[in-house]
Amino acid sequence: MSTKEQRAEVQNIRRGATPKINWDDSQMKTAYANVCNVSSTREEVIVLFGTNQAWKGIEEEVTVQLSDRIILSPFAAKRLALLLNNVIQQYEGRFGSLEIGAQVPAATTTPQ
Numbered sequence: 001m002s003t004k005e006q007r008a009e010v011q012n013i014r015r016g017a018t019p020k021i022n023w024d025d026s027q028m029k030t031a032y033a034n035v036c037n038v039s040s041t042r043e044e045v046i047v048l049f050g051t052n053q054a055w056k057g058i059e060e061e062v063t064v065q066l067s068d069r070i071i072l073s074p075f076a077a078k079r080l081a082l083l084l085n086n087v088i089q090q091y092e093g094r095f096g097s098l099e100i101g102a103q104v105p106a107a108t109t110t111p112q
Contacts, residue, residue, distance in 0.1 A: 031049065031067050031068055032051065033049035033050055033051060033067065033068070034051055034052050035049070035050045035051065035052045035064050036048060036049050036050075040074070040077075043073075043074075044071050044072065044073060044074070045071070045072045045073075045074055045076075045077035046069060046070070046071050046072075047069070047070045047071075047072065047077075048066055048068070048069050049066070049067055049068040049069075049070070050064040050065050050066040050067050050068075051064065051065050051067065052064055053065055
């Protein structure tokens, strides 16, 4: 990119124009997950992905093989949440409502 083109791009950004985004997938990896969990601190949101290995049905204990951890800033996590919400709404509009049977985790007690 020439210096003239770079200056024009900077001026467009300063004017509020949205820059063109190039998605480079040359280093991308693909993984499958049927389980995810999320935790956070003030500075970051941690998303864990894994695979539930309970193929035998109902078991007393289930092992989830964790495969990936993605650490996001709270701002990136909020953008991701909005994107995922939009995708799920579109999916349910095409294929019907997803009933996931969400359960509230059991309260943990501490010995007194």
